[in-house]
Amino acid sequence: MQPRYYFDHNATTPLSGEVMQALVPALQEVYGNASSIHQCGQAARQKLEGARRQVAAMLGATPKEIVLLSGGTEADNLAMFGIARPGSHVITTGIEHAAVLGAARRLEQRGVSVSYLKPSRAGFVSPQDVREALRPETALVSVMHANNETGVVQPIAGIAAVCREAGVLLHSDGVQAAGRIAVNVRALGVDLYSVSAHKMYAPKGIGALYVRSGVSLEPQIFGGRHERERRAGTENVPSAVAFGRAAEWICGHVGEEAARLAALRDRLERGIVSVVSDTRVNGANAERTPNTSNICFTGVEGEAMVIALDLRGFAVSSGSACSSGAVEPSHVLLAMGLSPQEARSSVRFSLGRGNDEAQVDALIEAVAAAAGHLRRVSTYSHA
């Protein structure tokens, strides 16, 4: 068996050592219901609130502003459905994750009008475009912080200034930003911000929505009075503990790890572009998260490259994980103005804590070999 080198951290991350050390005892010992008044329940409550404090600290928020829930998809849905009402207007972008776009389409069916902004060729939407799309009935603007496919970071603080001036709430999907770059919700000026634990070395199935104090949000799941009546359901305390530990690690290490990953990412891009002809980095001219590289290999089918690299022991992705297997080219790259063929020829490499220079160099070699082979055998047009 060849070594497995994992370069798909934007799809999900493995559990880190410190998260495992927090999670395993919590699974064994913290079994009380955090709503019970006996000591087992109170122990669980304490752990839950400790985790909430850690997540809040990672985002520069207060614990009361953090709603713990099942992950990024639920956070995005709660933000969108919790604010928009029939007859109102929502502004979002054509490059959002399916969690936001799916919610937006459903809102349209419920009588909400939605504008989808197009990014520039570099991959970002401008605050001016948001300003021009505003209407008197606009209730919400939702623009992601960092894109899952290209890593392009949106000018959220500038968009927030436009929204504040107009008295419109701003939600940002921060699932690919939190943990990769330092995030402070107050400095960004957002009202709602989604994060997901499994993108930061913690388990799947837990995440959070930051809801700025004073923002009134219609819950979407009804039942008990959990999470300050914003999200009913018995809390998943062990996963929250793991999420909290991951958030704590990020508070102490995000800058240092971002610098390490940016150097590795640059090494990867320089290596690939210099040894494989006709390659281009998508979104190269924009600010990007340090771990993400999306590269177009002219004349190569992205899916074929993913399979060829998998056979050589490297896990990478073409487009977002949710659309892998689907034949449609990436909606993100199309929105950025790439042709369907360019979009289908693009591959995403997303680095993380387990990667080092030796792995990156091995990946460059494997990419060069795979691209050479695929171009030789392919009937795929080089046009």
Ligand code: PLP
């Ligand atoms: N938003 C973005 C930008 C994502 O990349 C993802 C996951 O890939 C999600 C939302 C969904 O998060 P989750 O998998 O926690 O539901």
